[in-house]
Amino acid sequence: KQEVTQIPAALSVPEGENLVLNCSFTDSAIYNLQWFRQDPGKGLTSLLLIQSSQREQTSGRLNASLDKSSGRSTLYIAASQPGDSATYLCAVRAWKRPHNAGNMLTFGGGTRLMVKP
């Protein structure tokens, strides 16, 4: 059974800092890994998706890396801003055949980020 863990559970940093959020998973047979952002009481916004054959993805100030063999992913946020304050969730999709056999995501518990002005 796939288990996903995110460390730290909460993080508070001053504005402008570069920071790293960590995600680990127990089963390396994944199809892809996705990072989401969730604002309080809201739905999830997809930030980055990394296919199992990829090592990293970048979008603006965000960079996500994937090391499948060690079961780890990191989300790097450069020059953090107060607007980055939210909960960040990583989720993995298991490898399944055929592809329509299920698109289940297994989520970590999230990292609550607070960026102080």
Added chain:
Amino acid sequence: ETGVTQSPTHLIKTRGQQVTLRCSSQSGHNTVSWYQQALGQGPQFIFQYYREEENGRGNFPPRFSGLQFPNYSSELNVNALELDDSALYLCASSSLAGGPKTQYFGPGTRLLVL
């Protein structure tokens, strides 16, 4: 292109009642998944529908059931509500054409069971 929408946004029920939550998928998506998110935790997979059939289920009892309609909208039904069913219920749509793609989530329905 419209996003994923859910209704209602909030709902209060009492223990033992039944509830129906609704989701409209993003245009062009043929797969919908439902997740339950308890306060302070990550979402947990309930089930997925593809072409109107359930094709994946998480560790949830049979009193959680669903439907997907020809227009790819979906319903989540929960019978015999329990206090622990209080949570944010999220639906997500995606396309499986060419392999699984990014899942797009709706804003969720906040259910409170008293």
